[in-house]
Amino acid sequence: DVKVTQSSRYLVKRTGEKVFLECVQDMDHENMFWYRQDPGLGLRLIYFSYDVKMKEKGDIPEGYSVSREKKERFSLILESASTNQTSMYLCASSFFGAVNTEAFFGQGTRLTVV
């Protein structure tokens, strides 16, 4: 059974803290993604990575950075958390370049910044 695992389901952090969200996949996927989900705004891409140490900005990268040191692990970093980063964060993975490939999502991390 394929799996994308996010390290936390719920997180509460204080404004200004550095926050790490971790994601691990066990499907040997090249692509990994971080999305942010907000009511009425759908899923918005923050960053994606198609290989180890490779990354590309998505639509809303401001205030975020990412790290991919190993193929199976993709971390999202909030350098200095702010209240407007309170949201649901979803990690996903997929094969690179495959036709009709499917993106597999984790269960999400609900982050609250107070």
Added chain:
Amino acid sequence: QQQVKQSPQSLIVQKGGISIINCAYENTAFDYFPWYQQFPGKGPALLIAIRPDVSEKKEGRFTISFNKSAKQFSLHIMDSQPGDSATYFCAASYQGGSEKLVFGKGTKLTVNP
């Protein structure tokens, strides 16, 4: 710029009815159009997908209709069931894969018993 526009934002249907969710896209380079289903507390999961070389794809009670000239595609759920209550996202991408999937804003479907 919203590349994939989805409507309606919410939808309520009675059990046994037909649920229809519509999406429109702008980028003619898109060549892969999946629909994802998300239940509360879960991540989205692929439901059904279509490529622009066909006008319709059916899997059980779920059908995608695709109109390339109008740049529109829709999801039809026949004989809707309470278990279909979820949020549905249309999406689009190019290069034939899920690189940079662009999602619609989602439709919350409620199927009443």
